[in-house]
Amino acid sequence: MDLSAVRGATSNRRVRVAVDVMGGDHAPEEAVQGALIHARAHPEDDLLFVGDEVRVRAIVGTDLPPNVRFVHAGEVVGMDEHAAQNVRKKKDASILVAMNLVHAGEADAVVTAGHTGAGVVAAILRLGRAPGVDRPALAVQMVTESGPFVLLDIGATTDSTGEQLYQFAEMGALFAERVLGVEHPRVALLSIGEETGKGDARIQRATELLQASSLNFVGNVEGKDLVKHAADVVVCDAVVGNVVIKFFEGLSQFIFGLFEKEFRRPPFGPVAYTLLRPGIRRIRRIFDYETSGGSPLLGVKGTVIITHGRAKRRMISYAVAVGAAAARARIPELIAETFQRTPLPPTAKPAGPQELAG
Numbered sequence: 001m002d003l004s005a006v007r008g009a010t011s012n013r014r015v016r017v018a019v020d021v022m023g024g025d026h027a028p029e030e031a032v033q034g035a036l037i038h039a040r041a042h043p044e045d046d047l048l049f050v051g052d053e054v055r056v057r058a059i060v061g062t063d064l065p066p067n068v069r070f071v072h073a074g075e076v077v078g079m080d081e082h083a084a085q086n087v088r089k090k091k092d093a094s095i096l097v098a099m100n101l102v103h104a105g106e107a108d109a110v111v112t113a114g115h116t117g118a119g120v121v122a123a124i125l126r127l128g129r130a131p132g133v134d135r136p137a138l139a140v141q142m143v144t145e146s147g148p149f150v151l152l153d154i155g156a157t158t159d160s161t162g163e164q165l166y167q168f169a170e171m172g173a174l175f176a177e178r179v180l181g182v183e184h185p186r187v188a189l190l191s192i193g194e195e196t197g198k199g200d201a202r203i204q205r206a207t208e209l210l211q212a213s214s215l216n217f218v219g220n221v222e223g224k225d226l227v228k229h230a231a232d233v234v235v236c237d238a239v240v241g242n243v244v245i246k247f248f249e250g251l252s253q254f255i256f257g258l259f260e261k262e263f264r265r266p267p268f269g270p271v272a273y274t275l276l277r278p279g280i281r282r283i284r285r286i287f288d289y290e291t292s293g294g295s296p297l298l299g300v301k302g303t304v305i306i307t308h309g310r311a312k313r314r315m316i317s318y319a320v321a322v323g324a325a326a327a328r329a330r331i332p333e334l335i336a337e338t339f340q341r342t343p344l345p346p347t348a349k350p351a352g353p354q355e356l357a358g
Contacts, residue, residue, distance in 0.1 A: 015045055015327040017320055018107040022051035022076045022094040023114020025310045031113060032059045034316025038324075039065045041317075045324045048107055050098040051076075073097040076114075079309055083117030087125065095119055099126035102302045109303035109323040111294065113311045119304065120156045120297065127302040130332065132339040135160065136299035137168045138238070138306060139175055140245060143286055144229040150176050150185075151226075151234050154241035155306075156297060162205025165189065165235050166213070169206070171298040171335055172233035173215055178334045184216050188231035190240060191220040206235070252287040293318035296326050298335060303327045 021031040028051055039047045046067050049056050053072040060068075073094035077086045087096060095114055099122045101107035112119050120136060129136065137153035150172045153160065160168070169187050176185040189206055191199035196207060198220055210217040221230045223244070236244070259280065263273035273280075285291075293315065294307030303326045307319040 012044075013328055015108040015324050016048060016101075016106065017045060017109045017111055017323045017327070018048045018050050018071070018098040018101045019316075019320060019323075020051070020094045020098045020110065020112035020114055020119075021049050021056055022073065023112040023119075023309075024307075024316075025079060025113075026312055027076075027113065028052070028055055029059055030312045031316050032056055034311070034313035035111075035320055036060065036065065036068070037313060037317035038320040039068050042321070042324070043067050045320075047320065048098075048101060050101070051094045071097060071101065077118040079115050081115065081118075083115055083121050087118050087121045093118070093122075095122045096126065099123055099302070099304075102304075103127055108327040109305065111305045111307070111316075111319050111323040113294075113307045113309055113316060113319070115309070116155045116306055119306045123297055123300045123302065123304045127300045127304070130299050130301055130336045130339055133167060133171070133299040133335075135164050135167070136297050137171060138241075138295040139172060139298050140241075140295045141180075141292065142226060142234075142245070142248070144227050146229045148180075149226075149229055149232050149234060150180070151190075151236070151241055151244065152298065153236065153238040154245050154295060155238050158238045160202065160237045162202040162207075162209065165202060165206035165237070166209040167299070169210055169215060169217075169233065169235045170213075170339070172235060174335055174338050175296070175298060175331065176232050178338075179329050179331055182232045185232035186218045186230075187215045187233045187235065188218050188221040190226075190234050190236035190244075191222070194220050194222060194225075196220070202237075249289050252289075256284060256287070290315040291318055293320075293322035296322075296331055298331070300332065301336065302332055 019035045021028045024031055035047055048071050050071045050073050053070045073092055075090040075093040077093050095112055095118050098110045102110055103126050135157040138156040139150050139152040140154050141148040142151050152168050152172045173185050173187050176182040189203055191203050218231055263269045294305040297304040305319055305323040
């Protein structure tokens with residue numbers, strides 16, 4: 001999430017962020033060190049390190065910032081474990097303990113690099129869905145030359161129905177308008193063709209609902225259109241969304257890798273790099289996905305930020321900053337207020353935690 005675009009992030013309200021320091025491929029070392037970076041740079045935020053207190057204390061040592069405290073959790077939902085089963089079985093899992101802190105009013109946000117499915121299931125079980133929301137969605141801001149657009153869902157739920165895609169569109173449009181300041185955001189469905197009717201049955205059903213809504217629906221967009229900023233909010237199923245962002249990240253790394261090889265190639269490569277270095281650095285900053293920190297889980301009654309499982313300390317520090325900014329921006333409250341005023345159409349079937357990505 002682009003912090004510079006979050007209008008509510010300028011609030012001076014002190015917030016408490018529960019960090020699941022046991023979640024992620026490089027936990028707890030990288031999660032702890034990343035959270036410490038934010039804690040030291042932002043004394044106005046209180047951080048709760050949720051995890052195995054003995055292991056976490058050994059990493060922190062004696063240099064503990066005054067705005068950090070420990071909350072012990074004796075279990076972890078592993079990255080290779082089934083989400084719904086293990087969240088229910090492991091009552092003392094760090095992700096559940098972190099969600100309980102928000103539910104009890106002892107924290108304002110949760111940040112985790114752990115199992116995405118476990119984070120989604122734990123949020124639903126402990127915090128609950130916003131009124132009228134059947135399934136939550138993970139949203140991310142994707143970069144284009146003319147500014148970012150919101151893509152969702154990128155990993156929260158799979159096998160979404162047309163009604164659920166419509167709900168994602170409502171939440172994404174609200175996020176773009178009320179949080180990012182996009183007036184009357186353009187909403188589109190990601191599909192296999194621009195023409196109306198292209199796509200599977202759920203895309204067609206979502207099209208019907210969006211055409212009948214008050215949203216600024218501009219139709220379908222294809223993958224090639226994403227970098228053109230053809231819409232401010234692009235909606236898709238979690239599987240498609242997750243593939244899109246990971247391909248985008250992999251492609252950008254591949255391209256910059258090719259540049260590095262060419263710039264090392266004698267005799268003109270080093271000379272070319274010297275001339276192009278300022279521009280290359282500017283472009284690299286635009287494509288630096290680590291600065292996005294993490295993705296807000298829209299549709300639950302609480303601020304939840306889920307970041308990459310492979311995130312290291314730098315990205316973790318940005319994720320904590322995103323959690324603090326999102327809490328100040330009151331994103332869940334805005335969604336709940338809007339949906340209470342304008343009920344969403346009923347979904348085809350109720351969704352339980354076992355149906356979520358995991």
